[in-house]
Amino acid sequence: MSQQPKTILVVLAFFSIYVIWGSTYLMNKIAVTELPPFKLAAIRFLSASFLIFIISKIMGISIKITRKQFKNTIIAGFLFLTFGNGVVVWALKYVDSGFAALEISAQPLVVLLLMRIFQRKKIQPMSLVGVFLGMIGIYLLVSQQHLISNENSIIGLTMIFACMISWGCGSIFVGKADLPSNYFINTGYQMLMGGIMLLIASTVFGENWINPMEWSYEVQLSMILLITFGSIIAFTSFNYLLKFVSPEKVATSTYVNPIIALILGWYFLEEQITTQSIVAAVILLTGVYFINTAKKITLHSRFKK
Template sequence: MTPAARQRRMLVLCLAAVYLIWGTSYLATRVGVLHLPPLLFGAARFLIAGVVLTGIAFWRGFRPEQLSGQWHHLVAMSFMGIAICNGLQVWAMQWVPSGTSALLNASCALWIVLFGLFGARAHRPGRREMLGLAIGFIGTVLLVLPAPGATNPAASTPLVPQLAIVLACVVWSLGTIYMRNHALAIDLFALMGLQMLLGGVWMALAGVLRGEPAAWHWSRPGILALAYLVVFSACLAYMAYAWLARHATPAQTGTYSYVNPALATVVGYVGLGERMSLMQVWGAAVILAGVLMINWPATSPRPSVRAAPPEP
């Protein structure tokens, strides 16, 4: 298998992991924050996953001195990509349903492409990528539109929590581009594990300041949701996303925020009996068409289409 073919296969596998796991994580997060204090719930998720991934990194030979002069980048990544983004998300999802949250997160793809125009590794999307993003946005609008005679499910949701999720998307996208422009030459397990540990500490401190320890109690649904998010969302999917952030284009990386609303809608329909209108079915199909257009291999790819591999 040629290096290009291996790169393409890895791209497909990482995208599939991010699509499937994060598409179902909205439901798990919603269950978790309804049964456990939100910030401590999120902190536990990242602290546990961070310990696991950092332990694997040390077993693979990582040592802290390898980060000499780069700790400030790691702290910035953990603050943007973990603490602020996920802190806002878990707080808001006390009021915002999982499907609505997934729909609001669709804006991440546009923010990532916008911020990707700047920085040391700036990438200007081609016409096909822009068309794919536009198609994906149209599909997201179709998903949001209520069925004839129905009310918009977001209409009864408080505005401030929804705006908090949009702000989380902006911060997440900035963190993604920051990671792309400041690729750390360390083991990938160490990169993600230390980010999660630092981000989990920030979230735990915020939870303590909000008085959440007094509200903590052992809840079976909450613990099961936490276990799912630790193993699959915080470990497997974050590793896949980190690979995409360092190797794929911003447009490709951001496509998960189009697929996730479609999958979250299906999960809500199957798992919770939520009604799925014909308009939503068409929206899901249009979203997938946009993703296919962005990721379809070009016949003569330009050198700038893909991000360069990280420094050894």
């Protein structure tokens, strides 16, 4: 008998990847103003993984996994965290947090195309409409003159797109891979592996170490929030959803995250929100509706059968 998800857990998990992850753009943007990006991400994920294992021991949860599961957590950790997150943090040195989140909202398109290529999965017409609207929104975002004229912004946006491909591959891989059945432990190992690889990358690129006691209060608070909420809670929710919900539906979080990121970036960092950005955001949210509607129709048809 297959394990069935609890509705309340699914709802809370979606809240985590929608709202909490939307706020991580602001926290990363604040932290990267003082800390080197790869070391920042490494500290975040290694700290989170250690806390997860400590909590697991206290709760009596076994942290033993098989050799195959260990190898799979290395792959997932690289795709999601080492490259998928570490490079995004690096790109935030050159791109506003809200703009970065808006670009990443095109990820559902990447996921659908990758599923079509590797799994031969048919793309639902309603999903195509949602993705089309999402692409219009992305075009409206990146075509703004103050972005086009800034060479560093173009580099940052290009690298973020590469991260989207990495996250898309990771989403599909995790949905089928043999990973620890406990989502808390699964998260811990992915963060441990991703954090170790980020630390190696930080050393290779010659990043400097900064004593945490020398960080500003804003950076210290941002790191605490990133470790507890952005890493442990939200990423555990993400892994939970990938086992019970299709990857393209989980990827719709990248449509909602930008709205949260834009509002927080505007409020706390005084980042510019243009009329064109607002129009783009509205179109992206409309895309969410179409993708979710397509999923509901598919589930209803299966139920009738």
